Amino acid sequence: MTSRTSLTLAASAGACALALGVATPALAAPGDDGKAMVSVFHGIPGLTVDVYANGDELLGDFEPGTVTDPQELDAGTYDIKIFEAGQGPDGTPALEKKIEVPEGANATVAAHLNADGDPELTAFVNDVSKVDAGKSRVTVRHVAAAPAVDVRAGGEPVFTGLENPKEDTTVVDAGTVNADVVLAGTDTVAIGPADLDLAEGTNTIVYAWGSAEDENLALKTQTLSGMASAPKGVHAGGSGAAVAGNSPDAWLAWAAVAGAVTVTTVLVSRQVAGRRG
Missing domain, CATH: 2.60.40.1120 (Carboxypeptidase-like, regulatory domain)
Structure with missing residues (x-):
């Protein structure tokens, strides 16, 4: 195996702050208040993991190259711990992070390698505008x-x-x-x-x-x-009348403003070489 399969997970991704504002369509389904949508992408080769949220297993045997479907979460703070598969929840996590998710957020959190081959965590805003x-x-x-x-x-x-x-x-x-x-x-x-x-x-x-x-x-x-988006107008028979689409636009405005979504990580040194394949 090459050096990259012996991962030293000792780094800090720092704090990533994202401010998101969403204008909700008038036809949106009820019950969306206080919710957010979050996906997770696993992009660290050679490491299958279990993911825990607030002490409960969220994802088991999460393999590299996998992205979850968006999950609706209550807005709030989540304590996320990532373990090498089968090592949690009482062992030392390979990755630990706290995520504060505001209402209306749509984001993907990616665990991946940086340009130098070291693992890190990046939060991306997902553009869901029309x-x-x-x-x-x-x-x-x-x-x-x-x-x-x-x-x-x-x-x-x-x-x-x-x-x-x-x-x-x-x-x-x-x-x-x-x-x-x-x-x-x-x-x-x-x-x-x-x-x-x-x-x-x-x-x-x-x-x-x-x-x-x-x-x-x-x-x-x-x-x-x-x-x-619905077409702006369609012909209605021989009268030439047009019917305008009635779905209002939704948009996502985002900026780097501290405190809206905070992702902090603590990466703990671990060796992958020699562990279970």
């Missing part, structure tokens, strides 16, 4: 132990110079695109190619994860739906 009819949003997140990359669609760069742990997003026509990841400014393919199905009214989030040194770079997609 897109025009026939459109789709695509977001790319660089969470791999690799240098800066360009992301291409059909051989043409769409995102350029993307560095770990940055992200970029755009709105495109819905449909299937052939995408790959190349080293920034070159035609050297690092990941892919792969077909991406960009459905109308969705945000397809693509994670580039793994380790270039260990030659296990890969893509993982997460799709969030419910962002479609």
Whole structure:
């Protein structure tokens, strides 16, 4: 095994503050008050884990390259502990974090390697604002132990110079695109190619994860739906009358403001080499 499978989890991801404001559609389902949506992406190769929240097991045998569906949570503070599979809840966690989740948040917390191959935690805001009819949003997140990359669609760069742990997003026509990841400014393919199905009214989030040194770079997609807009007008028979869509837009405004969502991590030194496969 290479050096990257012997992970020394001794670092601090610091504090990540995200402020999120959501204008809720008038037609939203009742009972959403005081809730938030949170997903978790596991992007650390070679480490299967159990995830505990406030002392209760949330995810068991959580494997690398897995992203959970968005989970509706009560707004509040959660004590999250991540153990190597089978080692919790009384052992020493490999990763421990407290997450304060405000009402209306939609976010993904990613455990991944930084550019130097050290594990860290990054919280990303998920853009769930409306897109025009026939459109789709695509977001790319660089969470791999690799240098800066360009992301291409059909051989043409769409995102350029993307560095770990940055992200970029755009709105495109819905449909299937052939995408790959190349080293920034070159035609050297690092990941892919792969077909991406960009459905109308969705945000397809693509994670580039793994380790270039260990030659296990890969893509993982997460799709969030419910962002479609009704057509602005449709013909109604021979009268030429138009019927306007009655679904109001929702939007997400976010900024780096301390105190809205705080993610702090305590990473504890552990060795993975020689443990159960």
